[in-house]
Amino acid sequence: MNDNSIQQKVYTVAELTRSIKRTLEGRAEFNNLWVKGEIFNLTVHSSGHIYFSLRDNDAVISAVFFRHANRNLTFKLKEGMNILALGSITVYEKRGSYQINVSMVKQEGLGELQKRIEMLKQKLAAEGVFSPERKRPIPFLPRRLGIATSPTGAAVQDIIKVALRRYPTIEIIIAPAVVQGVDAPVSIARAIEELNRPEYRIDCIIAGRGGGSFEDLMPFNEELVVRAFYNSRVPIISAVGHQIDHPLCDDAADMFAPTPSAAAELAVPVKEDLEGEIEYLAIRTSNAVGSLFRDLNTRVESIRSRRIFRDPFEIVNRKEQLLGDMLNQMLSSLKDKVSSGKSRLLSIPDIRMIIRNLINTRKHSYIMALKAIEQLSPMAVLQRGYAIAMDEEGKVMRSVSDTGVDSLIRLLLSDGSLKCRVNSIERGGSDGKEKNG
Amino acid sequence: MEKKKTAKSGSEKTDKIDFEKALQQLEEIAMKLEEGDLGLDESISQFEKGMRLAKFCREKLDEAERKIEILQKGADGNVRKKEVDVDAATGEIENEDDLQGSLL
Numbered sequence: 001m002n003d004n005s006i007q008q009k010v011y012t013v014a015e016l017t018r019s020i021k022r023t024l025e026g027r028a029e030f031n032n033l034w035v036k037g038e039i040f041n042l043t044v045h046s047s048g049h050i051y052f053s054l055r056d057n058d059a060v061i062s063a064v065f066f067r068h069a070n071r072n073l074t075f076k077l078k079e080g081m082n083i084l085a086l087g088s089i090t091v092y093e094k095r096g097s098y099q100i101n102v103s104m105v106k107q108e109g110l111g112e113l114q115k116r117i118e119m120l121k122q123k124l125a126a127e128g129v130f131s132p133e134r135k136r137p138i139p140f141l142p143r144r145l146g147i148a149t150s151p152t153g154a155a156v157q158d159i160i161k162v163a164l165r166r167y168p169t170i171e172i173i174i175a176p177a178v179v180q181g182v183d184a185p186v187s188i189a190r191a192i193e194e195l196n197r198p199e200y201r202i203d204c205i206i207a208g209r210g211g212g213s214f215e216d217l218m219p220f221n222e223e224l225v226v227r228a229f230y231n232s233r234v235p236i237i238s239a240v241g242h243q244i245d246h247p248l249c250d251d252a253a254d255m256f257a258p259t260p261s262a263a264a265e266l267a268v269p270v271k272e273d274l275e276g277e278i279e280y281l282a283i284r285t286s287n288a289v290g291s292l293f294r295d296l297n298t299r300v301e302s303i304r305s306r307r308i309f310r311d312p313f314e315i316v317n318r319k320e321q322l323l324g325d326m327l328n329q330m331l332s333s334l335k336d337k338v339s340s341g342k343s344r345l346l347s348i349p350d351i352r353m354i355i356r357n358l359i360n361t362r363k364h365s366y367i368m369a370l371k372a373i374e375q376l377s378p379m380a381v382l383q384r385g386y387a388i389a390m391d392e393e394g395k396v397m398r399s400v401s402d403t404g405v406d407s408l409i410r411l412l413l414s415d416g417s418l419k420c421r422v423n424s425i426e427r428g429g430s431d432g433k434e435k436n437g
Numbered sequence: 438m439e440k441k442k443t444a445k446s447g448s449e450k451t452d453k454i455d456f457e458k459a460l461q462q463l464e465e466i467a468m469k470l471e472e473g474d475l476g477l478d479e480s481i482s483q484f485e486k487g488m489r490l491a492k493f494c495r496e497k498l499d500e501a502e503r504k505i506e507i508l509q510k511g512a513d514g515n516v517r518k519k520e521v522d523v524d525a526a527t528g529e530i531e532n533e534d535d536l537q538g539s540l541l
Contacts, residue, residue, distance in 0.1 A: 139455075140455070140456060140457035141455070141456040141457065141497065141498075143500055143501045144501070150538070151507060151530060151536045151537070151538070152536065152538070156528070156530070157527060157528035157529050157530075158528060159528070160505065160523055160528035160530075161525070161526070161527060161528030162528070164503070164523070164525045164528070165525070167501075168503060168525070169499065169501045169502055169503045170501055170503065171501050171502065171503065171504045171505075171506075172504070172505045172506070173506050173507075173508065173518065174505070174506070174507040174508065174530075175508045175540060176507065176508065176509075176536065176537050176538055176539050176540060177539050177540070178538055178539045178541075183539070183541065186541060187538075187539040187540070187541050190539070190540050190541060191508075191539070191540055194508060194516055194540055271498060274460075274494075274498055275495070275498060277460065278460065278463070278491050278494045278495055278498075279491075281460070281463045281464055281466075281467045281487075281491065282463070282487065282488065282491040284467040284470075284471065285463070285466055285467045285470055285483075285484060285487040285488070285491075286484070286488075288467065288470030288471045288473070288480075288484075289470055289480055289481070289484040291473075292470070292473060292475075292477070292480050295473070296477065
């Protein structure tokens with residue numbers, strides 16, 4: 001059976017360890033995994049690396065938290081602390097051990113932190129720090145852009161890249177800031193404040209960082225940082241990457257973007273587009289004036305070709321004739337008017353005739369009345385041949401007894417009177433009423 | 438408010454009329470002229486104004502000269518600007534060695 005065992009592969013320790021390493025480290029689920037446990041055997045090495053173990057009731061795993069990863073820690077690790085660790089499984093060949101290489105830790109009991117943020121949010125909201133009315137528009141064409149972020153992170157690169165792509169001649173001033181860890185809040189606030197100095201003549205500030213865990217983004221929830229955004233005199237865009245919950249600085253800024261690249265797109269216009277727009281509008285303006293000139297020219301030509309310019313007298317003649325026609329028409333219509341007025345006048349009965357008739361009628365009846373009156377008068381009777389006898393005293397005599405023989409009487413005729421002497425008196429019979437004179 | 442007052446000083450160098458307004462006016466002029474209701478004199482004066490605005494906008498666009506600077510705190514505590522080279526394709530700052538992490 002020796003042959004059998006010889007046919008099987010024999011590893012060196014190193015080969016075996018490397019194989020184990022490849023197997024463990026190559027497994028996807030062992031990369032960037034979260035594990036939770038209690039810290040024990042905590043050692044902070046002078047190099048800055050942190051070594052500890054995580055345990056629960058049934059198992060233990062070693063952990064290493066290298067300096068470059070732990071420098072952004074926002075709290076101190078303590079023996080007995082319950083944490084969540086993000087990391088990948090690695091194999092340390094020299095010791096034949098595996099461990100978790102931690103890139104980030106979270107304190108369990110995050111509830112406390114969130115409570116703190118909520119309280120701060122309410123306090124600042126009451127002060128009006130988040131009020132939408134105080135938000136200013138981002139300048140349309142910023143000549144100089146300010147960036148407050150880590151000078152080495154992906155965020156600054158993204159902003160620069162996008163800004164230069166959109167506007168190749170833009171000017172940028174970067175204020176470096178630590179964006180995670182205990183120093184971050186002061187550092188970010190300082191960078192924003194610095195960019196506000198008037199001599200930099202910055203038109204718009206982008207402040208933020210790339211994506212990260214809740215703890216990573218925690219500085220952007222700190223009062224100092226939120227107030228720095230609020231107090232920025234230059235319009236400011238918050239650009240904190242990929243978060244589920246907005247950090248408070250988003251609400252204090254004039255505008256916020258989901259990523260630093262998006263912030264650069266908000267802040268910086270595309271120069272080529274603007275150039276194109278200007279040229280387009282300039283061409284439209286020129287064309288519009290050009291077509292106005294062409295229109296005017298066409299109108300001038302069409303006016304020039306009109307008859308008045310070809311034969312100006314013809315139009316005068318025509319107008320003259322028209323005028324003559326009009327005059328004739330007016331005259332004849334005037335004549336018509338006059339004659340019709342006249343005939344209307346003539347058709348009215350002669351008023352004087354009426355009046356004369358009226359007067360004649362009246363005159364006639366007056367004369368008739370006069371005649372009637374005259375007939376009643378004794379004079380009228382006298383005209384028919386009668387006479388009135390009166391005594392000497394002028395009394396009318398009605399009887400022959402009213403006088404005596406030889407008495408003087410007077411006979412009144414129509415045109416005068418006779419003085420007579422009575423010769424004799426005969427009674428009875430009217431034939432004897434002769435006047436004896 | 439304090440903020441309002443100083444919002445303008447951020448762009449104090451800009452002329453009385455800003456780029457955006459100039460562009461807007463230019464567009465209005467183009468539209469007015471296209472409608473063709475203006476008289477000849479008015480059209481010419483609007484055209485001249487439009488050309489001035491276009492020139493102003495072009496100049497405004499070319500005012501900035503690409504320059505990337507980073508602030509550094511000197512030993513004396515004063516902050517000064519330092520011009521840096523940048524790879525436009527990646528946005529990477531090329532002389533990363535002498536970058537400071539913060540102004541603290």
